[in-house]
Amino acid sequence: MSHNLLQLNRRRFLAVSAVMLGSLAVRGRPLLAAAPAHFTHGVASGDPLQDRVILWTRVLPGSGQPESIELEWQVASDQRFSNIVANGLASTGPERDFTLKIDATGLEPGQSYFYRFNAQGVSSPIGRTRTLPAAGVEQARLAVVSCSNFPQGYFNVYREIAARDCDAVVHLGDYIYEYADGGYANPLMLEKGRHVQPIHEIVSIEDYRMRYGLYRSDADLQAVHQAHPFICVWDDHEITNNTFKDGAENHNADQGEGDFGGRRLTAIQAFYEWMPIREQSNIEQGIIYRSFDLGDLASLIMMDTRLVGRDEQLTHDMNIDVIRSQLADDSRSLIGAQQESWLAAQLRNSAEAGIPWQIIGQQVIMGRKNIPQVANEEFAPEVRDAVAGSRYGMLRERAQLGLPLNFDAWDGYPANRERVLDMFREHGNNVVVLAGDTHSSWAFDLHDAEGDAIAVEFGTPSVSSPGFENFMPLPEAQLVEAFMSASPEMRYMRGLGRGWMELDITREKVSTGFFYVSTVIEQEYAVEAAAPLESYAGEHMIRPA
Numbered sequence: 247m248s249h250n251l252l253q254l255n256r257r258r259f260l261a262v263s264a265v266m267l268g269s270l271a272v273r274g275r276p277l278l279a280a281a282p283a284h285f286t287h288g289v290a291s292g293d294p295l296q297d298r299v300i301l302w303t304r305v306l307p308g309s310g311q312p313e314s315i316e317l318e319w320q321v322a323s324d325q326r327f328s329n330i331v332a333n334g335l336a337s338t339g340p341e342r343d344f345t346l347k348i349d350a351t352g353l354e355p356g357q358s359y360f361y362r363f364n365a366q367g368v369s370s371p372i373g374r375t376r377t378l379p380a381a382g383v384e385q386a387r388l389a390v391v392s393c394s395n396f397p398q399g400y401f402n403v404y405r406e407i408a409a410r411d412c413d414a415v416v417h418l419g420d421y422i423y424e425y426a427d428g429g430y431a432n433p434l435m436l437e438k439g440r441h442v443q444p445i446h447e448i449v450s451i452e453d454y455r456m457r458y459g460l461y462r463s464d465a466d467l468q469a470v471h472q473a474h475p476f477i478c479v480w481d482d483h484e485i486t487n488n489t490f491k492d493g494a495e496n497h498n499a500d501q502g503e504g505d506f507g508g509r510r511l512t513a514i515q516a517f518y519e520w521m522p523i524r525e526q527s528n529i530e531q532g533i534i535y536r537s538f539d540l541g542d543l544a545s546l547i548m549m550d551t552r553l554v555g556r557d558e559q560l561t562h563d564m565n566i567d568v569i570r571s572q573l574a575d576d577s578r579s580l581i582g583a584q585q586e587s588w589l590a591a592q593l594r595n596s597a598e599a600g601i602p603w604q605i606i607g608q609q610v611i612m613g614r615k616n617i618p619q620v621a622n623e624e625f626a627p628e629v630r631d632a633v634a635g636s637r638y639g640m641l642r643e644r645a646q647l648g649l650p651l652n653f654d655a656w657d658g659y660p661a662n663r664e665r666v667l668d669m670f671r672e673h674g675n676n677v678v679v680l681a682g683d684t685h686s687s688w689a690f691d692l693h694d695a696e697g698d699a700i701a702v703e704f705g706t707p708s709v710s711s712p713g714f715e716n717f718m719p720l721p722e723a724q725l726v727e728a729f730m731s732a733s734p735e736m737r738y739m740r741g742l743g744r745g746w747m748e749l750d751i752t753r754e755k756v757s758t759g760f761f762y763v764s765t766v767i768e769q770e771y772a773v774e775a776a777a778p779l780e781s782y783a784g785e786h787m788i789r790p791a
Contacts, residue, residue: 376474559658606677686707
C-alpha cells in the first residue's frame with residue numbers, strides 16, 4: 247500500500263472516529279493511527295488489599311463506533327507474563343466513558359505483580375502493583391501527595407515518585423481542578439502551552455470526563471499510576487472550590503451552572519470512572535471513607551472531610567458575633583454523624599487487634615493554625631501596599647479577635663475536632679493524621695482542650711499548586727517564624743516549595759520525610775530532602791530525627 251493511501255486511510259479513520267465517538271472521546275490524546283483498539287490513557291491500580299487490587303484502563307474501539315468493547319485482563323508474577331496468576335474477560339463502553347475497572351482477586355499478600363489488558367489483539371502498557379502485607383510485617387512506606395494543578399506546573403513530583411519505592415501512593419485530593427482556562431493558572435505555564443480542556447469551568451459530565459482525560463494524558467501522571475497502586479480521596483476541586491455537603495463557594499446556579507446536586511452527582515460519576523478506587527456506594531451516597539490494614543503494623547483510615555457531612559464554611563467577612571456563635575455550636579460538623587460513628591469503630595477495631603498505628607488519611611489541616619502577625623514594614627517595600635489591601639491584610643485585623651486562619655479546615659469546626667480527638671484518645675493506640683489542601687508543609691502536635699498530647703499530624707506540600715507566594719510574599723525563614731510564633735502546636739512548616747511526603751512505618755516509630763522538587767516550571771529539576779520528623783509509639787508528639 248502506498249504512503250499516500252496510508253495517509254488517506256488514516257485521515258478517513260480519524261474523521262470517522264471524531265464523528266462517531268465525538269471530538270472529546272480521545273480526552274486530550276489524539277489517535278495517531280488506525281488500529282483495532284486504542285488504549286488512550288495508560289493503566290492504573292488502586293485500593294490494594296491483602297488478596298486483591300483494583301486495575302484500571304481506558305480503551306476506545308477501533309471501529310470508531312460508540313459501542314462496547316471486550317477486553318482480557320491478566321495479572322502475572324513476572325513482567326514477561328510467563329506466570330499468569332489471575333485473568334478474566336470484561337467489557338466497557340460509552341456509558342462509562344470507555345473506562346474499565348477490575349477487582350483482581352486471588353492474589354497473595356505483600357507481593358508485587360504486573361498487569362495488562364488486551365483488546366482486539368492490542369495490548370495496553372504493563373503496570374506494576376502491590377498487595378498489602380499480611381500480619382508480621384515490620385516496615386511499610388507510603389508516599390503522600392495532594393493538589394496537582396495542571397496549568398500551574400509540570401508534574402515533576404509524580405515523575406520522581408514513580409521511580410521510588412513505596413507500598414502505595416496516598417492521594418489526599420485535588421487530583422484535578424475545575425477552573426476555566428487561564429483561571430488559577432501560572433502565566434509561564436500558559437506560555438508553554440499547558441492549557442486546560444475544556445476551556446470553560448467544568449460543570450457537565452462531558453466536562454468532568456474531558457478534564458480527567460487531560461490530566462491523565464500527562465506522561466508523569468501516567469508513569470506514577472503505572473508504577474504504584476493509589477489510595478485516593480477527593481477534596482473540593484474534584485467537584486468545585488470550597489465544596490460542602492449542600493453547595494460550594496464556586497457553584498453559581500444563577501450563572502447557568504445548574505443545580506448543585508446534579509453537579510455533585512456528575513463529579514462523583516466521573517471520579518468513579520477515572521480513578522482506580524473500589525466503589526462501595528452509588529453516586530447518590532458518594533461514600534468513599536474506607537480503611538486498609540498494612541498487616542498488623544498500621545491501619546490506614548481514609549476519611550471524607552469534604553462532601554458527605556460538612557456543614558457550610560464560615561468566612562472571615564461574616565459578622566464577628568455570627569462567627570463566634572457558629573464556632574460555639576456543637577452541632578456543626580465537618581464529617582457528619584454517620585462517619586463519626588464509623589471512625590470510632592475503625593479506631594476501636596484496629597486498637598483491639600493490637601495494631602500499633604492508626605494513620606488517618608483526610609483532606610484538611612486538623613492542627614490549630616492561627617493568623618501570623620506581620621507588620622507592613624516587614625514586607626519588601628514594593629509589596630507593602632498590595633499586602634495591606636490583600637486578604638491577609640483583612641485577616642490580620644481578625645487575628646486581634648482571636649480567630650483562626652482557615653475556617654475551611656478543622657479550625658472552622660472546633661466542636662467536631664474535639665469529638666474526634668476524644669476518639670483518638672479513647673480508641674486509638676498511636677494516631678497519625680495526614681492532611682493536604684494547603685499547598686504547604688506542616689507538622690503539628692495535636693492536643694485536646696485540656697492540653698493533653700493526643701496525636702500528631704503531617705501536612706503534605708502540593709504537587710504543583712502554589713503556596714504562600716501570593717498570600718504572604720515573605721522570605722521562607724520569615725514566613726516560618728511568623729507562623730511558628732502564632733501557632734503553639736506547630737512543629738514544622740515550609741510555606742514555599744512543591745513536593746511530597748514519605749511515611750516510613752515501623753512498630754517503634756513513624757518517620758516522616760518531606761521532599762521538594764526545585765521547580766515545576768521546567769522539566770529538569772533537583773530533589774531536596776528535609777530532615778525527617780519522628781513520632782515514637784506511646785509519645786503522641788513529634789521530635790526531630
